[in-house]
Amino acid sequence: MSPPRVAVVGSGPAGVFCAQILAEDPAFDGGVDVFERLPAPFGLVRYGVAPDHQKIKSIIASLSEVFEQERVRFLGNVTVGADITVEEIRRHYDAVIIAHGAPLDRRLGLPGEELGGVIAARNFVSWYSGHPDASFDPSVLSTERAVVIGVGNVALDVARMLVRTPDELRRTDVPEHVVDALAGHSVREVCVVGRRGPEAARFTLKELLELSNVEGADLVVDPADLRLTPEREAVLSGRPAARRVFAALEKIAERPAAHRARSVRLLFDRTPLEFTGQGTLSGISLARTSDPTRVEQLATGLALPAVGYRSAPLAGVPFDDATGTVPHRDSRVLDGDVTVPGLYVVGWAKRGPSGVIGTNRLCASETSAAVLADLASVPARSTDSEDVDSLLRSRGVAVVDWKRWQAIETAEGALGLETGRNRVKLHSRTALLAAAGITQERTAADTGTALPAS
Ligand SMILES: Cc1cc2nc3c(=O)[nH]c(=O)nc-3n(C[C@H](O)[C@H](O)[C@H](O)COP(=O)(O)OP(=O)(O)OC[C@H]3O[C@@H](n4cnc5c(N)ncnc54)[C@H](O)[C@@H]3O)c2cc1C
Structure with a gap:
């Protein structure tokens, strides 16, 4: 009997933590x-x-160290569901862990959401992170005001990236074209809009303080938004972290304006009603959540809803459309009420x-424990990784293995040296593959048989 083989679909932290826990057991x-x-x-650690x-x-x-071990392999540039199906993988492995994350957007469901200039924050994040499938067109940054909808950490990330100075951006690994576009754009004010009051803000104190310390922008909070009502006091009294955020907001509201080139305004108690414009966005109307008769219009050419991500169905894996996740019992994937033998789920897909990243470690411990328990009670099948390799080869899939990935890392380091930076990300698939030494082979993604880009 050959030793058991486990496949993980997705190399985000959840999937890699599973590989690590299994390999170390x-x-x-x-x-x-x-x-x-x-x-x-x-x-998402990279993107x-x-x-x-x-x-x-x-x-x-530390995630990289997992792939330095001989018994953990990285098979990059392989789209499960296009280059190889889940059914095929299940035939070759004793256990398959679905870890493909949550690559779609939650929508607001508001009138005008389809207008040009209303762009899910995920697209902007993907673009500044150098994701090869990013579809953000930086010409939308030629507006004086941008509106970010949502008050979580992602919303503050997006606002901060919009106001970072070129020097601050060059201390990161974002591609040069991103530095140029963010350094030269016309956005002077970024409004971050939250439906509920400041007591319900979902961002952390750390993110708030970071935003309050960027070099090129004032952070503005209207003291009128921070009035302490008995309801607010009741919410804050049981939540010390929210109390600390609220106290920090009070301090920020009291600061005199420094009149920097750009500003970020936090607007609470505002419910977005609709996006307006003829084909492209020209404004957004907001009502006070606590008093819907008070409606205001904000002129803007760019709205970035940052209201959450959603998992995507993967052919051959049950999916719960209502929750946007893969249904499971104790990490074992459920088809109706019945567990699918040898199929598990972890991370945001679960x-x-x-x-945060660390949450996925705990989640991966649960999933790996289920895999190990089942492997102990069911004898391993006779499987062979060679079969999968030759199947992929026969389809012309150019696998980026760990060595090839290291070649990409070296190329990104070299690009950094050229521009006086530590590292600069390669952002196109072609450039990534060329750096990996792959120029000719084709993938199912190239031939149009792949799943739609997410
Ligand atoms: C904008 C943003 C900022 C964040 N910032 C922080 C932060 O500062 N600190 C923090 O602790 N956490 C942060 N998080 C949260 C953290 O990134 C997540 O908790 C974590 O990445 C989720 O891990 P995952 O492995 O489930 O999914 P992901 O990280 O999304 O990984 C899923 C992987 O599966 C791959 N995949 C998808 N479909 C397929 C397929 N069909 N075949 C093969 N592979 C596939 C994807 O390409 C991806 O690599 C942030 C999240 C977001 C969205």
Whole structure:
């Protein structure tokens, strides 16, 4: 009997934590193959965590160590569901862990959402992160005011990136064309709009203080938005973290304006009603949540809803459309009430888009425990990774393995040196593949048979 083989679909932190936990378990003597549709690993750690959060991104070093082990393989540039199906993978592995994250947007469902200039924050994040599938057109930045809808950490990331100075941006690894577009845009004011009051803000104190300290912009909070009502006091009394955020907002509201070139205004208690414009966005109407008769118009050419991500269905894997997640019981994927043998789920695909990177470690422990328990009770099948390799080869899929990924990293370091920066991301798929030494082979994504880009 050959040792068990486990496949992980997605190389974000949730998937890599699973690979790590399995490979380090003394009872597991098999191998783990991690499939990733992009040529680069690490999911939202590379393509979501803000570029100026290099300390958080340093987790990449420890995630990389997982792939340095011989029994964990990286199979990048392989789209599961297009280059190889889930059914095929299930035939070749004893267990398959779905870790494909939450790559779609939640929508607001408001009139005018289809207007040009209303762009999910995810697209903007993907663009400044150098995601190969980013579809953001920077010409929308030729507006004086941008409106970010939502008051979570992603909303503050987006606002901060819009007002960073060129020097601050050059301390990150964002592509040069992103630095140029963000340095030269016309946005003077970024409004961050929250439906509820400041007591319900979802951003953390750390993110708020960071935004209050950017070099090129004032952070403005209207003291009138911070009036302490008995309801607010009741909410804050049970939540020390929210109390600290509220106290920081009070301090920010009292600060005299420094009249910097740009500003970020936090607007609370505003419910977006509709986006207006003829084909392209020209404004947004907002009503006071606490008094819907008070309606105001904000002129703007760019609205960035930052109201959450959503998982996507993957052919061959049950999906709960209502929650936007893969249904499971104790991490085992459910088809109706019945668990699908050998199929597991982890991370945002399992829990929805909440939690920080560390939350996925706990989630991965649960999923790996289920995999190990089942492998112990069901004898491993006779499987062979060679079969998968030759299947992919026969389809002309150019797999980016760990060595090829390291070649991409070297190229990004070299590009950084050329521009006086530590590292600069390669952002097109062609450039990533060329740096990996792949120029001729084709993938199913190239032939148009792949899943739609997410
Ligand atoms: C904008 C943003 C900023 C964030 N900032 C922070 C932060 O500062 N600190 C923090 O702790 N957390 C942060 N988070 C949260 C953190 O990124 C998530 O908790 C975490 O990335 C979720 O992990 P995951 O592995 O489930 O999904 P993901 O990280 O999304 O990984 C999923 C992977 O699966 C791949 N994939 C998708 N479909 C397929 C397919 N069909 N075949 C093969 N591969 C596929 C994707 O390409 C991706 O690499 C942020 C999140 C966002 C959105």
